[in-house]
Amino acid sequence: MLDDSKNNTRKVTDAICLPHSRFPRIVIVGGGFAGLALVEGLKNKDVQVVLIDRHNFHQFQPLFYQVATSGLEPDSIVFPFRKQFKGYKNVSFRLAEVKEIQNSINTVITDKGKLTYDYLVLATGTKTNFFGMEEVERNSLGMKDIRDSLNIRHMMLQNLEQAAITCDDEERDALTNFVIVGGGPAGVEMAGALAEFCKYILPKDYPEYPSSIMNIYLVEAMDEVLSAMSDKASSKTLTYLENLNVKVMLKESVSNYDGRVVKTKSGKTILAKNLIWTAGVTGDFPKGFDETSIVKGNRLKTDHHLKVYGMDNVFAIGDIAGVITDETPKGYPQVAQTAIQQGRHLAKVLLNTLLSKPSKPFTYKDKGSLATVGKRKAVADLGKFHFGGYAAWLLWSVVHLVSISGFRNKLLVGFNWAISYFTYEKSNRVIIRSFKRTKKVDAQYTSTQE
Known part of the structure; x- marks a missing residue:
């Protein structure tokens, strides 16, 4: 079908070189849960599969918060695509960032060149939404990328070190106060992990000031946390957080943040250099x-x-896909299980299309929801069953450990969890690179080496 292999010395502005194939070419943009599930469904079939991603690795997003709070090293939850695709005879990976789709000529334009396709699948996911608040975006950190997690870790550790240096009480308060905006799973899990860091790590590492100096605020615009889960899960989670001394602010939203003072719509202010x-x-x-x-x-x-x-x-799959119907007016939930199911389903659709066979429409099967709130505490919604505590935490741990790519990564995460379970120790409290806020084109921030 499509052959870009005749010239191996093409310029960056020309076509991206690919192996010769007589089969239809399916280009997949994005190697998250949806993209990987699609690749798995198409491996060693009579199609040429090309995965394009701006990173050369898959990242396990549910555990970003553990990297951010020094519980895990980043290489424990990332897995190289090329290693993942070892033995996949029909799959090629290209490291590039897609800039534009020119569907009229079946062409993808990237920062490394262009390539053509017979079928294109967008699995590009989402980015942090600051709802147009530019100053908040400029001074806070999201958690949508492994580098974001490292930035949060370095920011936290540097600010704690600076708090030990300063003699200014107000400055020390700002450096040791943490504000998390959003009471969904990511915010709740981050708040719980920070609270345990404050309770078990801070007194050992920073004996010069009491752990009570570190305040953690969770700001949620709705009247409950984990609003997508059951009322029971929400209520239990709120209790868990309050027992960890997290200051939960419900029906409250941030209106501005200048890097030092958080302002809410109700007029409250919080002094904090960590948002x-x-x-x-x-x-x-x-x-x-x-x-x-x-x-x-x-x-x-x-x-x-x-x-x-x-x-x-x-086609579009995962968080980027909006399947809008009367039954799903807001689309399907933007979670990993939706992405994986859509990736697997689309593999069947594409293969049936090539064989001129009909396909069943996609139907989402909700397998339940889990969220953890610190060590040995979690909540679970599994159909009609809603429970929390140690059993939910054990289930959460097993599900996440099984879902991580690669035996080595499973071993590393499992070992770290075992050590932490018995000792509450976090061994990764090192500042490898200095964190500095540097504005980027895509409005994210990065740590810079000084």
Whole structure:
């Protein structure tokens, strides 16, 4: 079908070189849960699969907060694509960032060159949504990337070290206060991990001041945390957080943050030099789609076969896909299990399409929800069963450990969890690189080596 292999000396502005193949080419943009599930479904089939990602690794997002709070090292929850695809004879990986889709000529434009496709799948996920608050965006940190987690870790450790140096009480308060915005799973898990850091690590590492100096605030705009879960799970989670001395502020939202003072819409102020934003996400996809293909949340509108409206050979899966129906007016939940199910389903759809066979529409099967709140405490919604405590935490641990890519990574995470379970120790409290706020084009921040 498509052959870009004739010239091996192409320039960056020309076509990206790929192996010769006589089979239809399926280009997948994004190697998250959805993209990987699709690759798995297409491996060693009569198609040429090309995965494009701006990173050369898959990252296990549910454990970002543990990297941020020094519980795990980043290489424990990332796995190289090329290692993942070892033995996949029909799969190629290319490290590039997609800039634009030119569907009229079936072409993907990247920062490393261009390539053509027979079928295109967008699995690009989401990015942090600051709802237009530029100053908040400029002075806070999101948690959508492994580098964000490292930035949070370095910011936290540097500020704690600076707090030990300063003799100014107000400055010390600002350096040791943490504000987490958003009471969903990411915010709740981050708050719980920080609270345990404060309780078990701070007194040992910083005996010069009491652990009570470190205040953790969780700000949630709705009247409950974990609003997507059951009332029982929400109520238990609130109790767990309060027992960990997390100051939960419900029906409250941040209106501004200048890097030192957090202001809320009700007029409250919090002195803090640490603000972590988990309050919302928005779809993240390249140029090339008109407004008729975009729905609320900046997601791509798809039909029941996950095909983008108005396009014959372009599909969307995972967090970026908006399957809007009377039953799902807001689309399916933007969680890992949705992404994995859609990736597996689309593999069948594409293979059936090539064989001119009909396909069943996508239906989402909710397998339940889990969230952890510190050590040995979690909540679970599994169909009609809603429970919390140690049993829920054990289930959460098993599910996440099994889901991590690679035996080595499972071993590393399991070993770290075992040590932490018995000792509450976090051995990764080192500042490898200095954190400095540096504005980037995509409005994120990075740690810089000084």
